[in-house]
Amino acid sequence: MGRPGSPPQAETRCPLWALPEELLLLICSYLDARALGRLGQTCRRLYRFTSRDVLWRRLARSCLNAGFSALGADLVAGVPVKERVKVSQNWRKGRCRRILLLRWKCNLMPWIQLDDDYLYLSQAEDIQVYWLHPNGTSVQRCPQAVFSGHQEDVCRFVLANGHIVSGGGDGNIVLHKLNGSFSFKFLGHEQEVNCVDCHGGIIVSGSRDRTAKVWSLSSGRVGQCLHTIQTEDRVWSIAISPLSSSFVTGTACCGHTSPLRIWDLGSGQMITSLGTDFHRGAGVLDVFYETPSTLLSCGYDTYIRYWDLRTSTRDCVMKWEEPHDSALYCLRSNGNHMIASGSSYYGVVRLWDKRQTRCLQSFSLSSPISSPVYCLRFSTTHLYATLASSLYVLDFTVS
Template identity: 75%
Template sequence: MGPHFLQLPEELLLLILSYLDGQALGRLGQVCRRLCALAGRDALWRRTARKCLNSGFLQQGTDAILWFPGISVKERVRVSQNWKNGRCRRDILLKWKRNLMPWLQISGDLLYLSQAEEIRAYQLRPNNNGLHRRPFTVFLGHQEDVCRFIISNSHIISGGGDGKIALHKIHSPASILFTAHEQDVNCVDGHGGILVSGSRDRTTRVWSLASNRLGQCLHTIQTEDRVWSIAINPLLSSFVTGTACCGHISPLRIWDLQSGQLMTCLGTDFRRGAGVLDVCYETPNTLLSCGYDTYIRYWDIRTSTRRCVKEWEEPHDSALYCMQSDGNYMIASGSSYYGVVRLWDKRMNHCLQSFSLSSPTSSPVYCLRFSTTHLYAALASSLHVLDFSNPDSRFTTF
């Protein structure tokens, strides 16, 4: 490198460095302090970060980017490499004595975990240092176990084994509980003043969340099959139900949110009992599903055939209880045996990384959630975390 290189205007230096890849930028940053500062600029790492797993960038159109505050783009690329290579530190954050089927949500610096008939909120510690083991708040109301819950508009909305739906205000002790179904409320989803619930009683119901019509049932839909999962389209025009696949050819059906009428079915080649345990929209036109048939499936509802665009098979033939996507390239899934969490890259056909969290005893991963740096997994008797910001070389993936 010539002695006059660093005397060039900063704009020109940044233009030259923009032609380097991430590896070259990293090496250049070790030359001197000036180049270290220049090579660490966010603008130089954005193109690389867009191609990375779980880097905090969502591809929406061409230039729309979702920023995660407090983490530089270069650091997100480094953490993304940890995700890709399976480098992480493992820990058990909580344990409890009896086996449960917990559900999990994260909002800001709070982690919400269902424990039998309770939902407990735990404060996450700063600087990636676990969580406070004493609950910050406990939400009560159900007489039976909480099946699933969501966080929407400063409310926790939960469905329970008692057939009821509870609405808890996060920053207030106020809560509302009403009877929604004759059997377990297996799933709920809510957006824009509308709540949709699915039940073991083979019905789906649409509810109003407006203050003057709170808890009023707008539609009751006979699904003729147990409903395991549900998701509302981001455009609030429709919703999808995932059922047990015992009464229909397809367990995935899309319904009009305003009228409650069936719009379409997705797929026709499901075997009996291949129920869908988790489903989520990535965009208004694309969604992901997983369940007892051991596949993650990616659907584009714009296709005339209504067949999945791509699918990924769980290699050990285990049911998939849950999943989450970063909205870009990465999917994480939780299996039914030995607490296995798998990471998938949509651009690849096979599993990218696997982690067994409950060996030698076996437990499903009932729910998982991840941020840019951490993955949290709720098993039958424990809550686990994988910290990709601070890897530990003692642990390896299989």
């Protein structure tokens, strides 16, 4: 028997502790997640040792949604990497709880954004702000704040530079300061503003009136139109490059050979168009930049396309087809291996692994009543999706 408070003999006699720490780290680097977890169950010292982030970081980079970029940057520092690797297995295997967060009476086309502990949700003419419970699966009954300003429904909005920038069916663009009473509204387009984005003091907007516009957000010039671009087609989606040098428009594909075109922010001139195999009516409903040279698109032609501007603008480098031949209303990427998409029927959310050609997991959120998934956002633990009359969360932290 050892003295009270002394470590168990199994720990003191463990031959692994006779090795230098650098050699022990090297040995552990050859273990997969299951073996590393089992090693940590042998004694308390090895449990503490095998819980180090440095040992799990290598595994996390290859996991589906563990909070690491393609270049290895930690996007959610402060959360133990070991826990993220465990949750990532639930994403891959589709293990989650489906929870109805909010429901409303009339059918809408809601848009959402996540910002730390807050969820922003468009409801008709307003944008409501809800505090998310730390478990991520419940919200306050009443919104903490409501931002108004449109006479018709909010089509889309973004959070940028401490502001909410929204475009509405009334043709107006509205700016609200998140932590203040400042708001500013101006007429942006002759018809509804279908999409907006904001980055680096610049707002871009796209409209049903077949134009895209570039606006200033700088002090003293807020709302000044810098460029008006005749797209010759209805603009459904828009996104600014992370370098703030260009932006991409996704149009209805009714009046141009390609619905995807990239424009120079400084001059308003077209830089290039993407793709050559789009059919008429294959409009692009959502676009998402991963890096300055890579972006994703989806829309009516049922494909997710992955573009790399460093290789070719004529053909996408990868594409994934929606299995049920449904239009894809929205998509999001974690910047590494995972893509999530929302379909036009029965609230189907799909998870994709870029390293595979087929859909990884799917979840139907509105069966038997059909509704599109209008918008989705996710973290390393939860996915939020808006339907015509409800907001759902998929909780992947289940044991």
